[in-house]
Amino acid sequence: MFISEKAPAKINLTLDVLYKRSDQYHEVEMVMTTVDLADRLEFVLTEDGSITVVSENRFVPSDERNLAYRAAKLLQERYQVTRGVRIYIEKQIPVAAGLAGGSSDAAATLRGLNRLWNLGIETEELSLLGSEIGSDVSFCIYNSTAIANGRGEKITELPPPPTCWVVLAKPSQGVATPSVFQSLQLDHVLHPDTQGMVDSIKRGDYQGICERLGNVLESVTLPNHPQVQQIKKLMRHSGADAVLMSGSGPTVFGLVQQEKKAERIYNSLRGFCEQVYVVRMLGESTALE
Numbered sequence: 001m002f003i004s005e006k007a008p009a010k011i012n013l014t015l016d017v018l019y020k021r022s023d024q025y026h027e028v029e030m031v032m033t034t035v036d037l038a039d040r041l042e043f044v045l046t047e048d049g050s051i052t053v054v055s056e057n058r059f060v061p062s063d064e065r066n067l068a069y070r071a072a073k074l075l076q077e078r079y080q081v082t083r084g085v086r087i088y089i090e091k092q093i094p095v096a097a098g099l100a101g102g103s104s105d106a107a108a109t110l111r112g113l114n115r116l117w118n119l120g121i122e123t124e125e126l127s128l129l130g131s132e133i134g135s136d137v138s139f140c141i142y143n144s145t146a147i148a149n150g151r152g153e154k155i156t157e158l159p160p161p162p163t164c165w166v167v168l169a170k171p172s173q174g175v176a177t178p179s180v181f182q183s184l185q186l187d188h189v190l191h192p193d194t195q196g197m198v199d200s201i202k203r204g205d206y207q208g209i210c211e212r213l214g215n216v217l218e219s220v221t222l223p224n225h226p227q228v229q230q231i232k233k234l235m236r237h238s239g240a241d242a243v244l245m246s247g248s249g250p251t252v253f254g255l256v257q258q259e260k261k262a263e264r265i266y267n268s269l270r271g272f273c274e275q276v277y278v279v280r281m282l283g284e285s286t287a288l289e
């Protein structure tokens with residue numbers, strides 16, 4: 001018996017860091033949404049209790065470091081499950097990109113095994129469990145549009161923003177999230193207008209959304225990765241309505257309403273950057289099916 005799940009990438013429309021906490025985390029406030037670039041996971045039931053992960057992507061670990069493995073192990077232990085699973089990950093989302101690929105795989109595993117192992121766990125509980133794996137996993141359980149608080153695990157869902165095209169460009173170098181948070185100097189950052197973003201989404205105001213994109217982590221990643229800055233510039237010059245780095249980077253996304261413009265941006269970036277994608281903004285989990 002097997003089932004499958006889609007694990008879409010997220011982008012941060014706003015990412016604000018409020019303060020450094022006394023644990024190893026930062027208090028954040030982020031508006032996040034989902035885009036139509038997704039990994040596909042297949043779950044095959046095993047009766048011997050073993051958990052294995054298979055992926056052909058050389059950047060994805062196949063052992064207990066894999067976030068999908070950790071999700072399966074967590075469920076097994078917490079709910080005393082005696083059955084096991086073989087997990088196949090067909091990777092489409094670039095790794096260490098600021099698009100939450102690993103977190104989305106973990107969330108898809110929680111959703112998938114909830115069905116495969118007949119656990120009957122409510123979505124809110126799955127989201128809480130996800131936060132034990134990583135801060136972004138809670139959002140990825142919903143795959144919608146939401147404001148995330150705390151260290152990212154407190155999710156309040158929002159209506160989907162007006163749909164548009166999203167051009168994603170990832171420079172070859174990856175970025176390690178912990179080191180970005182570590183280097184963040186909060187004294188001089190420009191904080192995004194989170195409330196304005198939420199209001200714009202609620203009004204369905206595409207222009208308002210474009211005007212309010214903002215990410216304080218750019219203040220760390222941009223100076224360390226000049227290519228990110230160059231991609232932002234190129235996207236703007238090629239006609240993107242708004243441009244921002246996602247998460248801790250280094251992926252840059254550009255928003256556009258016209259498909260023709262999206263194609264133009266894609267073509268202007270292809271020679272410059274190996275991984276470029278044109279996808280739709282999904283904004284709600286039902287858009288995944």
Ligand SMILES: C[C@@](CO)(OP(=O)(O)O)[C@H](O)COP(=O)(O)OP(=O)(O)OC[C@H]1O[C@@H](n2ccc(N)nc2=O)[C@H](O)[C@@H]1O
Pocket residue numbers: 012015024025026027028030097098099100103133134135136137150151152177178181246247248249
């Ligand atoms: C920055 C964001 C924005 O969406 O995305 P990515 O760039 O990773 O996609 C996330 O907050 C990343 O979430 P995630 O990748 O799950 O991070 P975690 O595994 O929980 O944390 C990795 C490390 O980042 C730092 N960290 C993370 C979240 C947070 N609110 N404060 C932090 O200081 C901590 O040092 C932590 O040990």
Ligand SMILES: Nc1ncnc2c1ncn2[C@@H]1O[C@H](COP(=O)(O)OP(=O)(O)O)[C@@H](O)[C@H]1O
Pocket residue numbers: 059060061065066067068089094095096097098099100101102103105106175177247249
């Ligand atoms: N299923 C997975 N897919 C991708 N990366 C994973 C996975 N499991 C663990 N990882 C590890 O997590 C790290 C961060 O990957 P990813 O989630 O893609 O980045 P980000 O947090 O920037 O969005 C990678 O360096 C990778 O080794």
